[in-house]
Amino acid sequence: MSRGVRIAIAGAGFIGAVHARSARLAGGRLVGVAASSPGRSERAAAALGAERAFGSADELVASPDVDIVHICTPNHLHRPLAEAALAAGKHVICEKPLAIDATGAQALVDAAEDAGRQTAVPFVYRYYPTVREARERVRGGESGPVRIIHGNYLQDWLLRPEDDNWRVDAQLGGASRAFADIGSHWCDLAEFVTGHRITRVCARMLTAMPERARAASRAAFERGGEAGETREVGTEDAAVVQFETDGGAIGTTVISQISAGRKNQLFLEISAAEESLAFNQEEPESLWRGRREAAIVIKRDAEALSEPAARYAFLPAGHPQGYADCFDAFVAEAYAAVAAGEAPEGLPVFADGLRSARITEAVLSSARDERWIDVLAPEALALAG
Secondary structure, three states: OOOOEEEEEEOOOHHHHHHHHHHHHOOEEEEEEEOOOHHHHHHHHHHHOOOOEOOOHHHHHHOOOOOEEEEOOOHHHHHHHHHHHHHOOOEEEEOOOOOOOHHHHHHHHHHHHHHOOOEEOOOHHHHOHHHHHHHHHHHOOOOOOEEEEEEEEEOOOOOOOOOOOHHHOHHHHOOOOHHHHHHHHHHHHHHHHHOOOEEEEEEEEEOOOOEEEOOOOOOOOOOOOOOOOEEEOOOOOEEEEEEEEOOOOEEEEEEEOOOOOOOOEEEEEEEEOOOEEEEEOOOOOEEEEEOOOOEEEEEOOOOOOOHHHHOOOOOOOOOOOOHHHHHHHHHHHHHHHHHHOOOOOOOOOHHHHHHHHHHHHHHHHHHHHOOOEEOOOOOOOOOOO
16 A cells, blocks of 8 residues: 555544554555544544544545545444445545444445445454464364354443443444444454354343433443433443354353453454364464363464464564554554455454344344344355455
8 A cells, every 4th residue: 555545534422543553554555534623523524634624524435535434333323424435436445343243244235336436344353363363273273173162352431331432332332232343343353263164042131220320421431420410221221142153053141241340341252173272362363272192372372373473463472462462453454455355364344343233133132022033145245364
């Protein structure tokens, strides 16, 4: 990607700043940002070092001065902004969930195909070298057939009734909150590493706080302040999901935004015929590998990793890489896709966002109907690689 590709960011929350940093490192020129009001856009432009503040996100996505649009807005705006950007000939990187329902996600996949533009969704946990190492061990057959897939994604930032955010509101975030927000990451990672697809689910959901103090403008991960006016909550705080895969495996995951002391624990364990592999996002510098004879810890050391994993290990062993580095690699590959006209292997694209929406839809249906539900899997949902 030549330096100076023109990018703009719609949405100025914490994740917008993450996108801005990675965009610059990938050679992007931040021509503008748009927030929820002209005043906030001005402040965001100053904070992020953008060349201009757009008056609105609609103006941003239509601007002829923009090549790639990063959509980091509340979820209900993802579909209309992405559709407008694609119609205007832009390439699009859109935060997950891709849309507030599977119908919207399918419409975006179709719009991207019709426009012939490159797309991406930040399932960035794919970019840990230790994740890639686990994937290669499974794909290469060293682990043997996968039998059990289990784990969790736990946070505590919505632990108390005074904790609030726009994501709590189903009109802004969608019918699912915890599962669509972070369960989507877990399922994407499980499928990416194992090559299996989740085909059936049986789910239960919990709304521990049926009312919360209203503070929709509070930033994600920001602790609640003084209690004020309360509002009813219609989205889940936690979910427990059993599932089956097309490869004959069974599994379970626990998803929670109310687990005290857990800040961002994404844990994935794969039990295969010859070995088990375990990854913990809060300790990503190592991959646990267990066999009947012994268990070892595989360190993130380029000299000891497979080539597909080692190419993401750019720091010497013992110098920690983290989430921001994963985001950098993701954005760099998305921009490379724009330059080459095709997505590199492993880049999460809109079809992966649709895949996530289909699983979320099945989880919601299962929890509502109290029965097993099949996950719809259109032919367009082929996993990268």
